[in-house]
Amino acid sequence: MNVSLLISPAIRVGLLGAAGLLSGLSAHAQAAAKPRSRTFTLTSTATVPVPPAGTKTLDLWLPLPHPDANQDLRDLKIESPVPYKIEKGAFGNQMLHLRPATVPTAPLVVKLTAQITRREHLNLRANTPTARPAKEKTDPDLARWLAPDRLVPLDAKIKQQAEEVVAKANAKTPLEKARAIYEHVVSTVTYDKTGQGWGRGDIYYACDARRGNCTDFHAIVIGYCRSLGIPARFSIGLPLPAERGHGEIKGYHCWAEFFTPETGWVPVDASEAAKNPDKRAYFFGAHDENRVEFTRGRDVELTPKQAGPPLNYFVYPYAEADGQPLEVARKYEYSDVTAQ
Numbered sequence: 033m034n035v036s037l038l039i040s041p042a043i044r045v046g047l048l049g050a051a052g053l054l055s056g057l058s059a060h061a062q063a064a065a066k067p068r069s070r071t072f073t074l075t076s077t078a079t080v081p082v083p084p085a086g087t088k089t090l091d092l093w094l095p096l097p098h099p100d101a102n103q104d105l106r107d108l109k110i111e112s113p114v115p116y117k118i119e120k121g122a123f124g125n126q127m128l129h130l131r132p133a134t135v136p137t138a139p140l141v142v143k144l145t146a147q148i149t150r151r152e153h154l155n156l157r158a159n160t161p162t163a164r165p166a167k168e169k170t171d172p173d174l175a176r177w178l179a180p181d182r183l184v185p186l187d188a189k190i191k192q193q194a195e196e197v198v199a200k201a202n203a204k205t206p207l208e209k210a211r212a213i214y215e216h217v218v219s220t221v222t223y224d225k226t227g228q229g230w231g232r233g234d235i236y237y238a239c240d241a242r243r244g245n246c247t248d249f250h251a252i253v254i255g256y257c258r259s260l261g262i263p264a265r266f267s268i269g270l271p272l273p274a275e276r277g278h279g280e281i282k283g284y285h286c287w288a289e290f291f292t293p294e295t296g297w298v299p300v301d302a303s304e305a306a307k308n309p310d311k312r313a314y315f316f317g318a319h320d321e322n323r324v325e326f327t328r329g330r331d332v333e334l335t336p337k338q339a340g341p342p343l344n345y346f347v348y349p350y351a352e353a354d355g356q357p358l359e360v361a362r363k364y365e366y367s368d369v370t371a372q
Contacts, residue, residue, distance in 0.1 A: 067152040079361040080140040083353035095326040096126040104149040111143040119335035123328040157295040158317030177263035194256035206292040246303035263291040269325040278367035
C-alpha cells in the first residue's frame with residue numbers, strides 16, 4: 033500500500049513546506065558559514081622628519097601586513113630613496129627596516145603598496161560545539177599566550193576578578209569561561225576615547241575606568257583568560273569601513289583570540305561588539321573581513337632590536353635618531369578591488 037495515499041493533500045502540502053523550510057534553513061546556515069572576503073589595495077606612507085643636528089644614526093621600522101590563514105598579501109611595492117631590508121620578527125610578524133648610510137638632510141618618505149585579500153575569520157565551534165573543527169597548525173608560541181604583558185600583569189588581583197566573573201556566570205569549561213569574560217567586558221566597558229589614560233591597553237586602567245578603546249577592552253579579555261589558564265593572543269592592524277570604495281584610514285584597530293583544545297583558536301572582538309550591540313553574538317567566534325592585520329603580540333622587540341624599550345604594540349612606523357624615538361608622520365589609504 034502506498035502510505036502517501038493515506039495522507040490528506042493539506043497535510044502533504046504542510047509536510048513538503050516544512051521540508052522546504054528546513055532545507056532553506058540548512059542552505060542559509062551553510063551560506064552564512066561561508067567566510068566572506070575582501071580584496072583591496074593598501075598604501076602606507078611614512079614621512080620621517082630631518083633628525084636633530086649632529087645625529088649620526090637614523091633607523092626606521094615599518095610593520096608589514098603578513099600572510100596567514102585569513103590574509104593574503106600580493107604585489108608588494110616599496111618606494112624608498114635609501115636601501116631597506118624586510119626583516120622577520122616573532123609570531124610571524126614582518127617589518128621593513130631602513131638605516132641610511134648618511135643621515136638625510138631632507139624628510140625621508142617611504143611608501144608601501146600591496147594588494148590584500150582579507151577573509152572573514154569564523155570559528156563555528158564557539159557557538160556550536162558539535163560543528164566540525166577547522167584544521168589549524170599548532171601554535172608554537174602557545175606558552176607565550178599564557179604569560180603576562182608589561183601592562184597586563186597576571187597577579188592575584190586580576191585572577192580574583194576573573195574568577196568572580198566566571199563564578200557569577202556559573203561557567204565551568206574553558207569555552208564557557210571565555211564566553212563569560214567576553215560578555216562581562218562587553219556589558220561593563222564603554223567605548224570612550226575622551227580624557228587621559230585610554231589606548232595603552234593597561235588592564236588596571238581599563239578595569240578601574242571601565243572605558244577606553246579596543247586595546248583597553250582586549251587587555252581585560254586577554255588578561256582574564258590568561259589568568260585562568262586559557263591562552264589568549266593579541267593582534268593589531270587597521271580597520272576598513274564596511275562600505276566598499278576608497279579613502280583614508282585614520283586609526284588602528286586591535287582584536288583577540290583565545291584557545292581551547294576543543295575549539296582551537298576562537299576570534300573575539302569585544303570593542304566592536306560594544307559599539308555594535310546587534311553584532312554582539314557575531315563577534316564571539318568571528319572577525320569580519322573589514323580589517324588588515326599588521327602584527328601579533330605586545331611588548332614587541334623589533335629586528336634589528338631597537339635601542340629603546342619594547343614597543344607596547346607595533347602598528348605605526350617607528351624611528352630612532354641615535355637611539356632616541358623620533359616622531360613619524362603616517363598616512364594609510366585603501367581602495368577596494370573586488371567585493372565578495
